[in-house]
């Protein structure tokens with residue numbers, strides 16, 4: 001519960017915790033553009049260490065982190081191979097075309113995975129041919145925005161293939177720690193299979209603002225310069241980094257609670273009423289997907305009636321609803337939602 005609202009729309013809605021607010025108020029700060037904000041430095045060093053990377057950069061958003069990874073690792077007219085349903089393609093407003101002038105080679109996915117055979121077939125093999133763009137980057141997303149987790153063996157296989165062609169891999173790990181939690185491994189094990197990794201502090205980890213881009217020092221140095229170009233050089237950013245440190249050190253440890261809540265919600269929804277809801281798959285992270293089956297209300301009506309009861313859910317996307325569990329959603333909140341769904345069914 002956030003205030004007197006239950007917000008199931010996303011984990012991006014999470015407010016900072018009380019501990020974060022206190023840490024922000026007490027944060028030691030400097031001027032991060034001069035490179036002397038101690039709290040930002042601590043966050044960047046801690047994140048790099050935790051992921052097993054040489055360096056890390058604190059950025060304003062996940063989108064900025066992804067775009068800096070592309071800007072720092074490609075040149076205009078290069079190609080990137082990535083999934084046709086990933087965030088970079090769908091939700092970053094065409095930024096890769098604008099900022100990096102790259103061509104996106106989007107491949108279909110099955111269970112979140114592009115086929116290795118198709119990735120290999122898509123890699124340009126004749127860079128000396130003046131007609132041919134150069135494949136300069138492969139992007140993966142784990143977990144993806146549909147809540148699918150890529151297993152470590154798949155990540156290793158993509159990395160191995162990319163290395164054979166000397167192509168770096170970028171991992172959009174907006175929910176990297178959710179993926180690692182679901183797999184029961186350390187985030188660094190997933191990070192090892194990519195050259196650069198972006199993860200968000202501001203989603204299930206509850207920080208109010210910010211993401212991290214981590215990778216080899218020369219790439220991060222270049223990304224820092226590109227961040228300045230985008231106007232992303234922040235000054236007393238330690239105020240934000242202080243919340244980020246708690247996100248990194250404490251909130252990464254509790255994500256299984258959200259995953260368990262998501263499974264509980266999915267199970268209860270599946271058993272509610274006479275086949276009112278059809279659950280899509282089993283939640284792998286903190287997200288539950290479902291369709292209305294025999295529920296006696298329309299999708300639009302359900303969203304507006306829930307809102308009147310101070311419960312926020314997004315409208316259905318092609319008939320599919322997504323509910324997201326996070327720090328501010330408790331088992332009691334889920335039970336309350338289920339009660340309201342039962343009441344609304346009349």
Ligand SMILES: Cc1ncc(COP(=O)(O)O)c(C=O)c1O
Nearest residue numbers: 061062063064087144145172174
């Ligand atoms: C998979 C994925 N990547 C990147 C982002 C971008 O993060 P931000 O909203 O901080 O730009 C999101 C945001 O939801 C996401 O789900």
